[in-house]
Amino acid sequence: MGKTLYEKVWEAHTVRELPDGRTQLFIDLHLIHEVTSPQAFAMLKERGLKVRFPDRTFATVDHIVPTEDQREPFGDPLAQTMLSALRENVREHGITFFDLGSGRQGIVHVVGPEQGLTQPGFTIACGDSHTSTHGAFGAIAFGIGTTQVRDVLATQTVAVNKLKVRRINVHGRLQPGVYAKDVILHIIRRLGVKGGLGYAYEYGGEVIERMDMESRMTIANMSIEGGARVGYMNPDETTFEYLKGRPFAPRGEDWARAVTTWRSLASDPDASYDDVVDIQGEEIPPTVTWGVHPGQSAPIDGAVPDPIEFPEPERAAIEDALRYMKLKPGQPIKGVKVDVAFIGSCTNARLSDLREVAKYLKGHKVAPGVRALVVPGSQQVAKAAEEEGIAEVFIEAGFEWRSAGCSMCLAMNPDRLEGDELAISSSNRNYKGRQGSPQGRTVLASPIMVAAAAVAGEIADAREVFGIGGQHA
Amino acid sequence: MPKIQRISGRGVPIPGHDIDTDRIIPARFLKTITFEGLGEGLFYDERFDAEGNPKPHPLNDPRFRGARIMVVGPGFGSGSSREHAPQAIKRAGFDAIIGVSFAEIFFGNATQIGLVCVRAESDQVARLMEAIERTPETLIEIDLAQMTVGYAGEGFPIQLPPAVREAFLRGKYDPLEVLLEAEAAIEAMDKARPKPGGQNVY
Numbered sequence A: 001m002g003k004t005l006y007e008k009v010w011e012a013h014t015v016r017e018l019p020d021g022r023t024q025l026f027i028d029l030h031l032i033h034e035v036t037s038p039q040a041f042a043m044l045k046e047r048g049l050k051v052r053f054p055d056r057t058f059a060t061v062d063h064i065v066p067t068e069d070q071r072e073p074f075g076d077p078l079a080q081t082m083l084s085a086l087r088e089n090v091r092e093h094g095i096t097f098f099d100l101g102s103g104r105q106g107i108v109h110v111v112g113p114e115q116g117l118t119q120p121g122f123t124i125a126c127g128d129s130h131t132s133t134h135g136a137f138g139a140i141a142f143g144i145g146t147t148q149v150r151d152v153l154a155t156q157t158v159a160v161n162k163l164k165v166r167r168i169n170v171h172g173r174l175q176p177g178v179y180a181k182d183v184i185l186h187i188i189r190r191l192g193v194k195g196g197l198g199y200a201y202e203y204g205g206e207v208i209e210r211m212d213m214e215s216r217m218t219i220a221n222m223s224i225e226g227g228a229r230v231g232y233m234n235p236d237e238t239t240f241e242y243l244k245g246r247p248f249a250p251r252g253e254d255w256a257r258a259v260t261t262w263r264s265l266a267s268d269p270d271a272s273y274d275d276v277v278d279i280q281g282e283e284i285p286p287t288v289t290w291g292v293h294p295g296q297s298a299p300i301d302g303a304v305p306d307p308i309e310f311p312e313p314e315r316a317a318i319e320d321a322l323r324y325m326k327l328k329p330g331q332p333i334k335g336v337k338v339d340v341a342f343i344g345s346c347t348n349a350r351l352s353d354l355r356e357v358a359k360y361l362k363g364h365k366v367a368p369g370v371r372a373l374v375v376p377g378s379q380q381v382a383k384a385a386e387e388e389g390i391a392e393v394f395i396e397a398g399f400e401w402r403s404a405g406c407s408m409c410l411a412m413n414p415d416r417l418e419g420d421e422l423a424i425s426s427s428n429r430n431y432k433g434r435q436g437s438p439q440g441r442t443v444l445a446s447p448i449m450v451a452a453a454a455v456a457g458e459i460a461d462a463r464e465v466f467g468i469g470g471q472h473a
Numbered sequence B: 001m002p003k004i005q006r007i008s009g010r011g012v013p014i015p016g017h018d019i020d021t022d023r024i025i026p027a028r029f030l031k032t033i034t035f036e037g038l039g040e041g042l043f044y045d046e047r048f049d050a051e052g053n054p055k056p057h058p059l060n061d062p063r064f065r066g067a068r069i070m071v072v073g074p075g076f077g078s079g080s081s082r083e084h085a086p087q088a089i090k091r092a093g094f095d096a097i098i099g100v101s102f103a104e105i106f107f108g109n110a111t112q113i114g115l116v117c118v119r120a121e122s123d124q125v126a127r128l129m130e131a132i133e134r135t136p137e138t139l140i141e142i143d144l145a146q147m148t149v150g151y152a153g154e155g156f157p158i159q160l161p162p163a164v165r166e167a168f169l170r171g172k173y174d175p176l177e178v179l180l181e182a183e184a185a186i187e188a189m190d191k192a193r194p195k196p197g198g199q200n201v202y
């Protein structure tokens, strides 16, 4: 019987079984940012411990950075304190830091892959639940809490339970105008926000195999919204092609050897899974959320559900969501007025996302009354987009072009919703209050659908707004 | 680490499904470099309006003041991996949560800091909620040795993964010391594993 990538990587990193039944797992790469690390460094200090392997830890600053005016000191002294604390900690412990002036700063889950830090077969931990993103490279990557950040800093290991593995096949092809974001929203709708509890998701099938790395990252990113702490794709030529020549990727003779090893890590054809789910690519519609968690979504030409048609306790949950979102039971999704359009976050703010939108946005204008912003995922993404003329397309259309950071994904910086504004957002979470206003409303969608809504002034079908046709994936 | 076997105190009901970490502690309270004072941000946006005036919420209800045990519905703690969520609960004076189910990362984070999260059947939890809603003085007792919750002459069994229970009973829920013991094996693995941008052992 063959093995899955998950099992192979797990075995290669097992330091030992712990008395409590968990596994002490070695972490190849530890990523840190300003929000979840300062307390961990403080705990380390309290115990008189040092960072065990500083060359396995890399830092960036993303959550609190202002994206409009980055001059220091920041307008928000708390944000400045957090950045200063991180600077102090990385200096003291000799950790590589992609600071604002480095040209490499950005959202941690954009920066890791972009720098070639994220590699197949790695175990990767970060005090951030969207660490699952890095699984797109065939890594076992997961979010940890701050006390575990301390554990990894001190020992380069963490105590964890082994997960079951669910294989999710996306067969066939995607329809034109359907993107990776729609695929993952569709998967979450089908399996539920708790469907992945206790599982690692292995994504495969022709649709996934044909996808570029950035689309795969979009899917792996939102595994956590489906309840799965880990999500991954098997490494293949697309993976190697993406990594080749990146600053921290293996070079020279090492490269060929690395690729041979990486190939051998992919799940064996006869591997057995704890569960298998099959999805037909052609059946996936452009999908948007209407509710207050990522599983509450519908096809763009569908309607908001009517709670009457559901049994308790689902009914109460839907009623509550509709009340919060100020939507009527059964109303069509299309046509809901939007106040804000946000393209950004570790789900969808990579170069290919921006490039794809710019391709269609050219010649269109943001509707009056809509505040539209693009926040590139990293300084490198921003730079490339500016050089390619993508930034210009956005600016001409009426989008604000910002500097890299998490921004309105969770509004720990000045970018936030006001009152009960409704945002269509390329981010990953639509929880109540997530985008900075306690009454703020969020509709999750692919970047192209965000752009379509920005242009139409209401939730709209990008295929109609931009006349998207032909097969693209 | 103190051993945890019995937790007794008054309870507060926090009803609702899938209460996520953004609700438990809104992101703006994460703008801090210590966990101190986080207790004040607990459920802030549900407890206070935009002007800072209190809204009706169990945590604002004077009848539940001083509660040490939170009683919650299914899917509690979903969303982000922010340890700030269990930290806020702990620092607001809670020692335990009785619920129907917990999000995985939240549960792990809570366990490591000695915040006991036990599961029970949903109808039992609902009855407990009603009981403390009716009589806030009700004393609740969680017994990890017996794996039971008792209150007002009633009781029900609770669930906790055996290893987690063991860890509480023996005062070993913070794994750092155990992890540090494997120093030699860690050292060897560091040598054997490739490093980003450096040592390549393929």
Ligand code: SF4
Pocket (backbone or CB within 6 Å): A062, A063, A107, A108, A109, A128, A130, A344, A345, A346, A347, A405, A406, A409, A410, A427, A428
């Ligand atoms: S972009 Fe959003 S989801 Fe991603 S790391 Fe930043 S805050 Fe978290």
